[in-house]
Amino acid sequence: MPTSSITTVSTTPFDDQKPGTSGLRKKVKHFQQINYLENFVQSIFASIGNFQGKTLILGGDGRFYNNDAIQVILKMASANGFGKVIVGQNGIFSTPAASVVIRKNQAYGGIILSASHNPGGPDEDFGIKYNTGNGGPAPEKITDAIYSKTLEITEYLTLDTDNIDITHVASHDLNGMTVEIIDSVEDYAQLMNELFDFDAIRNMISDGFTLCFDAMHAVTGPYALEILENQLGAKKGSVINGIPQEDFGGGHPDPNLVHAHHLAELMFSEQSPDFGAASDGDGDRNMIVGNNIFVTPSDSLAIITANADLVSAYKGKVMGVARSMPTSQASDQVAKKMGIESYETPTGWKFFGNLMDADKVTLCGEESFGTGSSHIREKDGLWAVLFWLNILAVRKESVADIVKQHWHEFGRNYYSRHDYEAIESDSANNVMEGLRNKVKNLINTQTGSLTISYSDDFCYTDPVDNSVSDHQGIRIGFNNGSRIIFRLSGTGTSGATLRIYYESYETNPDNMNQDTQQALDELIKISLEISDLQTLTGRTEATVIT
Numbered sequence: 001m002p003t004s005s006i007t008t009v010s011t012t013p014f015d016d017q018k019p020g021t022s023g024l025r026k027k028v029k030h031f032q033q034i035n036y037l038e039n040f041v042q043s044i045f046a047s048i049g050n051f052q053g054k055t056l057i058l059g060g061d062g063r064f065y066n067n068d069a070i071q072v073i074l075k076m077a078s079a080n081g082f083g084k085v086i087v088g089q090n091g092i093f094s095t096p097a098a099s100v101v102i103r104k105n106q107a108y109g110g111i112i113l114s115a116s117h118n119p120g121g122p123d124e125d126f127g128i129k130y131n132t133g134n135g136g137p138a139p140e141k142i143t144d145a146i147y148s149k150t151l152e153i154t155e156y157l158t159l160d161t162d163n164i165d166i167t168h169v170a171s172h173d174l175n176g177m178t179v180e181i182i183d184s185v186e187d188y189a190q191l192m193n194e195l196f197d198f199d200a201i202r203n204m205i206s207d208g209f210t211l212c213f214d215a216m217h218a219v220t221g222p223y224a225l226e227i228l229e230n231q232l233g234a235k236k237g238s239v240i241n242g243i244p245q246e247d248f249g250g251g252h253p254d255p256n257l258v259h260a261h262h263l264a265e266l267m268f269s270e271q272s273p274d275f276g277a278a279s280d281g282d283g284d285r286n287m288i289v290g291n292n293i294f295v296t297p298s299d300s301l302a303i304i305t306a307n308a309d310l311v312s313a314y315k316g317k318v319m320g321v322a323r324s325m326p327t328s329q330a331s332d333q334v335a336k337k338m339g340i341e342s343y344e345t346p347t348g349w350k351f352f353g354n355l356m357d358a359d360k361v362t363l364c365g366e367e368s369f370g371t372g373s374s375h376i377r378e379k380d381g382l383w384a385v386l387f388w389l390n391i392l393a394v395r396k397e398s399v400a401d402i403v404k405q406h407w408h409e410f411g412r413n414y415y416s417r418h419d420y421e422a423i424e425s426d427s428a429n430n431v432m433e434g435l436r437n438k439v440k441n442l443i444n445t446q447t448g449s450l451t452i453s454y455s456d457d458f459c460y461t462d463p464v465d466n467s468v469s470d471h472q473g474i475r476i477g478f479n480n481g482s483r484i485i486f487r488l489s490g491t492g493t494s495g496a497t498l499r500i501y502y503e504s505y506e507t508n509p510d511n512m513n514q515d516t517q518q519a520l521d522e523l524i525k526i527s528l529e530i531s532d533l534q535t536l537t538g539r540t541e542a543t544v545i546t
């Protein structure tokens, strides 16, 4: 046992530690400033109540700086009085696995180290967030408290001691606090076995069904190899880019058609397997692709909801469905027909937690490639993949057939997001401010063939605790169900990213096979006109279109 003593270190505040949509995300070099990480961790501990003697879960997506941060946090957790910290072996927990482990151990909370889908490496991004005992991201009242503490911090507590070996499953004592290193995959894989019909999926695969899962050199690799190849029998090599790397192999671990383009090319080629999927840096996002068809995340949520009765753990148990505001309204159509409640929340998974804790919703999803359920309190990439595999095993139809039948039954929501990345923050704020001033006067305005039926700056009142979150994005709705949404990203690390989301609704089967960008063309033109985007930012084209 290393000898140690608690040390109080004097520090001064940083003024840029306000947590965003999903914790604090900055460049690695920024985090490496003296006391930067320590200040934030001490501010978390100062904001979460009485955790003395309790258990904390700790792990991350394995990106550069993950394990340095784990050693810092272990010493601070001990010095601050936690009784036990459970760490994923080699510092690894996917975000959903961390949520599983928090809930299974009834931990006080967890610290997850990840910048999600942002690139990793010495010159790239790092992130840290706190999850509460329900396994979900801390609500705004806690993240606001953490930010306030960062502005007034003067000292933090740590230990003067050697690092702990986190490479083996073992138990250690750290100045009276237990450090338990556990297998990163086991608890998660066990829960997936309980939720899905692994026998049915295994039979489908042994009957010749083929799949390709792109782990993008990120955290999901070990989870996907264990579940898809070892347990479900997908042939070796079905999981590609399955070895996690500190810099994600130099890639951008965001599972969409742009960044997972190898998978996309495969799925639209003659060699296409029956099913394709990808996951992001920390394993909470997912992309679903069939042979020659991309399933939008909004459609995926709607299709999972409509088919939930085919999965025994969800049969007759879907209480409601929630989507983030910019997510298409496809799941609303399903909820209406199923006679269940649907909710529209601001962007950010934390808003779903209250609804799930109050048993108001079972399924939820976001356009940003996040889908999940009340089995945990995070979005869950592999869970979505397994849900699809379970549906496919029962229906014995192709992904394309399932999607097309869904459109015929519920209508098709054409959907696309245009991102303008790294624009100067002032210009981005000018665009949003200009829109905010305009929205009040847009109602009933005729633009081209469409009439604006509502427009506002989305303000959400949580139906459980009545907390109010305002300025959540500009919504412009049209008489035919179409929408344009403008919103600033809360996860970028350089400048501002302006996102414009487009959605149109089509019920005529003859018009359901158009090119998406063409189907949305009129809305795209309207958005550029209303926002003055080109004049205010100098940008003539979106950086990424998904």
Ligand code: G16
Pocket: 021, 022, 115, 116, 117, 284, 285, 324, 347, 348, 349, 350, 366, 368, 370, 488, 489, 490, 491, 492, 499
């Ligand atoms: C985070 C949140 C998601 C949210 C996304 C939005 O995702 O967990 O709930 O949808 O941010 O990102 P942005 O603000 O950039 O649009 P993740 O996967 O980065 O943790």
